Amino acid sequence: MPTQQKPQQPARQAAPLTTREKIERARLHAQTARRHAQTAHRYTAGVQKQVAPFAGMGLLVLAATALHAAKDATAADAEILGGTAAACVVIAVVAAHQMRRRLDDRKSLHRGLAFVTTCGVWLITTTAIGVSWNAVGLLAAIGTALSLHYLRKVRIPNRGPVMPAPLPDPLKPGVNRYVARWDEYIGCPGGQLPGSKLESPEQVKAGWRFALRLVPGKQSIAALMSAMVLIRGGLGLTVEQDVIAERHPVLEEPAVQLTVVTKPQVRDDQEWPGPQTFRDGYVDMGPFIDGEGHARWKVYTKDRMVGGYIQGGAGAGKSRLIESIVMPIADSQTHPTVVWYGDGQGGSSSPTLMRCADFSARTHEQIKQMFACAMLIVELRQDENSVEDDPDEDGEYDDTIGFEPTADRPGLLLILDECHKPMSKIENAEDWVVIQYMAMTVAREGQKVGVQAILASQESTLGAFGGAGNNAEMLRSNLLMGNGVMMRSKDANARQVFKVDDDPSQFPVMPGYALLIDPEEGARTAPFRAYFLTDRLRKEWPSKIRWRSLPDGDANTAGMAYLMRHQLAEMAKEETRRRIKERREGRGMTNPLDRIFAAAKGGDGAEQVTPIEAEQVASFPVWNPVTEQVQARQMHDSHRKVLDALKVGICSPKPIAEATGIGQRQVHNLLDELMDEFGRVERDGHGKYRLVSTDA
Structure with missing residues (x-):
């Protein structure tokens, strides 16, 4: 039987190509x-x-x-x-x-x-x-x-078969991959930076470096930094990879030098190598994340001393960075420097510096005294500069204006960690203006006489300097004329303080990751990993460093608040221990929650609690003693020594005798005379004395 043939099926036509497929095929060809x-x-x-x-x-x-x-x-x-x-x-x-x-x-x-x-x-x-x-x-x-x-x-390699160009492999990134992804996802119409181009690829140790051509008049590096999260996604970076955007050193703006860090050179915590990080007036803070150079903190220039400001959120490594900066400075033999340390959190930020610094301030009152003593040193050295104009052996006059540290005239560096607390209108309602003014004056006028300050805070706004205002802005600008370091923070407002485009809330979550803001011409504004002092290093090195004190002339100028600084520090610690004990036992304040609620409302009705009672704290140092001399015209030096001891919070005869070098029996007699004849002193309980208030 003849087989029946099946009807032939019509040939199936291929589906027409879409526009995107046509473009992709043309691109592959x-x-x-x-x-x-x-x-x-x-x-x-x-x-x-x-x-x-x-x-x-x-x-x-x-x-x-x-x-x-x-x-x-x-x-x-x-x-x-x-x-x-x-x-x-x-x-x-x-x-x-x-x-x-x-x-x-x-x-x-x-x-x-x-x-x-x-x-x-x-x-x-x-x-x-x-x-x-x-x-x-x-x-x-x-x-x-x-x-x-x-x-x-120059040997010619064996020629293999020529294969069509594959699509970029996300697991094997290369320069072509980043250029292609930039054109497709970022520089394309509708992208974050439409019309921008990556050019001039250069392979560096950490990855790839490009010249990024932004559209003039329409795009800027600020727009680039604000979209950095989306740009990282557009380039297809992993968590360990990074992007560094810097103003191009050669091309005209808005060209940007863009480094794609595909092989991070700094992965782990950077252990502090020791005090040799201080050289030629600069402190090496740690390597840049692309491995090209190190970030440096400027301390001394040719004729002056400079300070700076560090901002970072909790866990960013701010206090550890301060330690790695301060300890090499204190150890320097070429640039003798005295270190004073104040902490708005009562010494918990860096117990190492609180223990080793020449002047330690853990309360708002002590911080005020510390800056007041620094003001006295500034005024002394300004006067010295004004009269030191005698000619040399050749009859020549040295009209050089500036400062160079020596053993007889060392630099004085003040560290104020958590500076937002003593300059808070709520937490320190009485003295925040005074501390702000003194810090601003030291930062502005102390450069030429070798007195400077480093401030640090978790606060990401001008609240770190006491809030908006002329003094706060002057304090901020004078500090950042020296150095600026911005670390990770959950608030992007920190970039407004530093006047940069980088968003600190987008920094990687790793201790010590920071951005160096350096106003020096030619210096990099780039991220780095700060050196970290391990527990072993913090135990080992402080005892090896010779922590300096002020020379006798400067010490006498600073007054009793400086001369009695160690006794006052011990008294503050004892008062803190007493307060801790009372709180644990449920004694002290009748209703401690009232103080917390009042402080949260702005300080109205808040109980003022300080480690030293109000009657014990030192009065504000007077750097123009004319009024003091008129009031004490009939007193002799022993009376004035006792008054100075009472001003700095020493209130019992035995400690006064130890501080002044006067016999204890004579101290009793002097206290009686100051009570009965001059009316300057009154009793404050058994065996204690205090100054009589002169408000009336």
């Missing part, structure tokens, strides 16, 4: 054609490089034959040989200069110089005696031997 052209060019250039040594030897043989023939025809042997030798010397010098510029390793340079020398000697010799097969063979053997290293470097 263009990439394939470009790869073919690049391969052809590469092989052509490779052949030229391979033939170059042999072509040079062939030309050398022709030149020697022509010169020998000219010598025989003209009989001008001396002139031809001399000219040939001179030409060889000139060619050798030019070739050596070019090889030094183009050859990237010493071995190739040495082989190249030997090749040029051999060719010159061979040419002069064959010009004189004639070209023979032996001479040509000798040239070929020596020239080929000297060219082997070069030929190995």
